[in-house]
Amino acid sequence: MKKLYFLFFFCSVLLHSQERYFLNSDTRLYTSPNSTADFLGYFKYGAEVRLLSENQNGWYKIQADNLNEGYVQEKFVAKSLNAKDVKTKDSKNPIIEGGDPYYGGNHLFILAAGLKARALPDKNSKIREILFTGDPVAVNYIPLNPDEWVNINGSFTEEYAKYTLRKFLGPRPNFDALLKEFDKLDTNNLTERKTVSERIVELAWNSDYSSLIPAYQRYYEVVKQTNDPKLIAETELNMALAKGLANHKLPEQIIAFSQKSHYSLKGFKTKSVTISQTDLIKIMGNPTKKNQISDECGIYLSDLFYYYPDLEVSVDEKQNKGEIIKVFINENNKFILNSNAILDHTLSEKAFIEKYGTYIEASLKSPHNYTIVMEDSQFRLEFKDGKIYSVEIFYYC
Known part of the structure; x- marks a missing residue:
């Protein structure tokens, strides 16, 4: 009898994991049911989840799109979303809602330069894409731990899933603030100047063409310090390009x-x-x-x-x-x-x-x-x- 019960439970969980479920409100991924004291991360309205258990006194054990497991209240789980959903907003949730000039859905921005997006939440997995500072990426769930992975495709579909670490995501960087940060750095601090100037250039490309000239002016200062002829020539080419783009024709x-x-x-x-x-x-x-x-x-x-x-x-x-x-x-x-x-x-x-x-x-x-x-x-x-x-x-x- 126990074996039959276990088989029924296993098949039920498997069935749930294969169906698509969504969260009809902002909520959090809690570490245990019947308690909101401890949680692992934030969900935004519309997040897709996998159900790992039957309803347990008003709670489901679920899996987030970054493969974190925890619990959410049953009232927030739905098979579909509609306009009548009453969305409870979490003021502490860092995920940005769609509707800004950069992205239409739930998202955050890349904070690092030349960031590798992986096919799996593993630093040794296949590189799916190189992302730049200021790139908006889809985020429906974000963990509290800065060293955990985030699915930046917002989907469980393995063919398209992309992952990066939480610490590289946040609000859109401020271009003027980055310029000031660079200008305050010691000219002998080549490593930090290179890091910040790369972020400035990438963010400039994600802004408007007029930002490219001040970005490349600072980057060129660093490039000349490296004494790399190939990099210097490439940067000089991009500086000419920045000048042309900044004076773009109608x-x-x-x-x-x-x-x-x-x-x-x-x-x-x-x-x-x-x-x-x-x-x-x-x-x-x-x-x-x-x-x-x-x-x-x-x-x-x-x-x-x-x-x-x-x-x-x-x-x-x-x-x-x-x-x-x-x-x-x-x-x-x-x-x-x-x-x-x-x-x-x-x-x-x-x-x-x-x-x-x-x-x-x-x-x-x-x-x-x-x-x-x-x-x-x-x-x-x-x-x-x-x-x-x-x-x-x-x-x-």
């Missing part, structure tokens, strides 16, 4: 600048990004490969793509039309923004930034990649080894 100016953009392929000038199939075969020969792609948004001319060693084209064979999607810039291929802006294989990244930095968008998370935004699309330019490598067009879905 959208209508950017569109006017590049609206007549086209390619030169082996001396043949295309009309915008289009070319007839006849001209394409005449210039480039038969494609190395043809392939059908899945175009759910219907953004390309055709699902049929022609692939060449230095060219990718969407082709409608029936209409004798081609739309150039990606061009690798080399001795034969050029990207012509306008009559005064011709981008060929000799163009260096530094020269590109100095000439056209006010027209582009850039991100710290995609170094050496720049975009020129159009009305319904954008050109993405990639640089490798200091020279332009490719130009690709992306259409908005």
Whole structure:
């Protein structure tokens, strides 16, 4: 009889653990049932939990999304959320509700520079993402212990879960306060100056472009102290980029600048990004490969793509039309923004930034990649080894 009871209990717990349950209010993860004296962490409204036990006098044993286990009151556990939920707010809960300019759901911000997000709550597990100071991340449960892990994806789904330590999360850092902190440091304290200046640069990228210049000015002071030629050259490139981005052109100016953009392929000038199939075969020969792609948004001319060693084209064979999607810039291929802006294989990244930095968008998370935004699309330019490598067009879905 005991064995049957245990089997029934085990199956019941297993069933609960597989179903989805949510918390319909702010609450805490308590260390024991029937007591609110000691707790392990804070939940925010909407947090997903796993039930590990049956209802025990109004309490459930549950598992949080960072795999912490404890107890919550039965009244806060629901199979779904709705607008009629009466949310009891916990004034001491540090998790920020959605609705600020940075994130729409429950969240906190990254406080450290170049932070590794792990696939599991283990410092030796796979790195899922590198996060930067000021990045907002989804947080539904946060432990009290600063050295415990936090699931910053807000979900139990192992495929997408990401973890970092509690001590690296908090309110959004203040840019001006970080500048003052850096300026007060002893110039000989290279380690601390490097740490703070890295945070300043990353936070600047997570702010507005005008923050980049003062950020890189301070970072450059530290970089020169390191005497690292590669790092110095990279920083000088970013300082030029910061100057261009801080003087960013208006959208209508950017569109006017590049609206007549086209390619030169082996001396043949295309009309915008289009070319007839006849001209394409005449210039480039038969494609190395043809392939059908899945175009759910219907953004390309055709699902049929022609692939060449230095060219990718969407082709409608029936209409004798081609739309150039990606061009690798080399001795034969050029990207012509306008009559005064011709981008060929000799163009260096530094020269590109100095000439056209006010027209582009850039991100710290995609170094050496720049975009020129159009009305319904954008050109993405990639640089490798200091020279332009490719130009690709992306259409908005």
